[in-house]
Amino acid sequence: MSRYVFALATADDDAQLRDRMARDWMEGEISVSFRREPNYFLGCQVQGRSFQVIKCTDTHTGQIVGLGSRLTDRVWINGTVQRCGYLADLRIHPAYRRGTIVARGYRFLRQLHDADPVALYYSLILDGNRNALENLVGGRAGLPEYRDVGFIQTPAIYLDLPKPEIRISGVRFERGSWQKLAKILEFVRLEQGKKQFAPCYFVEDFQTNRLRGLNPEDFYLAVRENEIVGAIAAWDRRSFSQTHVEKYSPALGKMRPFYNAIARLTPLKPLPEPGATVPCFYVGFVAIRDNDPQIFRALLRHLYRDRRRGEWHYFIVGLHEGDPLAEVLGDYRRIDAGGHLFVLHYREDRAAFDRLDGRVPYLEMATI
Numbered sequence: 001m002s003r004y005v006f007a008l009a010t011a012d013d014d015a016q017l018r019d020r021m022a023r024d025w026m027e028g029e030i031s032v033s034f035r036r037e038p039n040y041f042l043g044c045q046v047q048g049r050s051f052q053v054i055k056c057t058d059t060h061t062g063q064i065v066g067l068g069s070r071l072t073d074r075v076w077i078n079g080t081v082q083r084c085g086y087l088a089d090l091r092i093h094p095a096y097r098r099g100t101i102v103a104r105g106y107r108f109l110r111q112l113h114d115a116d117p118v119a120l121y122y123s124l125i126l127d128g129n130r131n132a133l134e135n136l137v138g139g140r141a142g143l144p145e146y147r148d149v150g151f152i153q154t155p156a157i158y159l160d161l162p163k164p165e166i167r168i169s170g171v172r173f174e175r176g177s178w179q180k181l182a183k184i185l186e187f188v189r190l191e192q193g194k195k196q197f198a199p200c201y202f203v204e205d206f207q208t209n210r211l212r213g214l215n216p217e218d219f220y221l222a223v224r225e226n227e228i229v230g231a232i233a234a235w236d237r238r239s240f241s242q243t244h245v246e247k248y249s250p251a252l253g254k255m256r257p258f259y260n261a262i263a264r265l266t267p268l269k270p271l272p273e274p275g276a277t278v279p280c281f282y283v284g285f286v287a288i289r290d291n292d293p294q295i296f297r298a299l300l301r302h303l304y305r306d307r308r309r310g311e312w313h314y315f316i317v318g319l320h321e322g323d324p325l326a327e328v329l330g331d332y333r334r335i336d337a338g339g340h341l342f343v344l345h346y347r348e349d350r351a352a353f354d355r356l357d358g359r360v361p362y363l364e365m366a367t368i
Helices: 011-023 040-047 101-115 130-136 181-192 203-207 250-263 293-307 324-331 347-354
Strands: 004-008 030-035 050-058 063-077 080-092 121-126 145-153 156-158 171-175 219-224 227-235 242-248 280-288 314-317 338-345
Touching (some): 011 030, 011 040, 011 050, 050 101, 181 203, 181 219, 219 293, 293 314
Antiparallel strands (some): 145 338, 156 314
């Protein structure tokens, strides 16, 4: 019997899955971990309509040393709603990364795929994750083909300094409500259907864990002549997924007390303690009539001004580098971040990839 066993994770594995997420850090000036408290599987329910979590267990220790998720959802592809896969949360204990665990894990994934096939998957590999790029991309035997379809910008925008209102003649701004929700989602489906891989949501999704942490009142709307022309939402996902500060670089650690002293006297937000959760939310459901940057610019500014005095230090927006809306992100002081978007397929499904018609991708970053 092999020392390493692959199987689908269950609720009994929850504590080990959460521990594995907490121990894998993204190193940098501010090193962070992406956690899934209080229950790993709550996040999976947000990530996809169906999910399978693959675990790799070292039978000598009983420890889960690797994990990854296969999820499926209804997304827009070429203007129609299709079932698509999403591969996420690949984590491997550092001591086990040089072996055959990745290849064996993908063989297990292939078995899951054969039992429940989808033509295409997508996956986001964070910028700087050289290990993932070297091990997954390039047509390795047994792995699906990874096709690079561009860079997703995901800056963390500071919610601190005051900014002036932006007005557009004939356009007013409103908040969402349960009464408006059906109309809001109809508009979102109409506009996001013009992009690739945007998820498709309906009112009933608000009565499940699919949209945990999001309420109709979290929507911000641009309205012209009683018609919605823009929609975005402020989605605080800390009830199921958190970004934790693990440590600061020596230089930043020394500067932090002085920065925080200044923050107490100014609109700046303090740098969190190591071990603390970063107070942030995601801007999602980005849907703008004719993808007009000026409407998005004014609507995002309205959200910024409304949320700036709240508890949050940042908000995160995800837009593809080829999206005309992405130019608006340059208006803000931010921490640049992002990842490479890949569309995956097995060799027999290459035709599905070739049929993609070149629409700009959009990912709902709060679900990534």
